[in-house]
Amino acid sequence: MAITFTQEKKKQKYLVVILILIILIIFAIVWWGFLGEAEKPIPTTPSFVPKQIQIDWEVLQQEELKNLDAFEGITVDLEEEIGRENPFKAY
DSSP, rough: OOHHHHHHHHHHHHHHHHHHHHHHHHHHHHIIIIIIIGGSSSSSSSSSOOOOOOOGGGGGGGGHHTTTTOOOOOOOOOHHHHHHHTTTTOO
């Protein structure tokens, strides 16, 4: 039995070392990935300038638009009942 306890302790030591290495690798990736970008200069002038939008309201005063008829509502006359008694049952 003493042999199995020492083997378990060796496995546990290796797992602890592997865990520490993984944590250090993740920390290094985060350090270089996120904190390393802070050294890059931020551009002060915008590279994209939006165009000025102008709305031509005179279009709404045209005669073609004034002669249009209003949309009439749609009436639905259903003679049969909507739905089924059991919608999950196959046809």
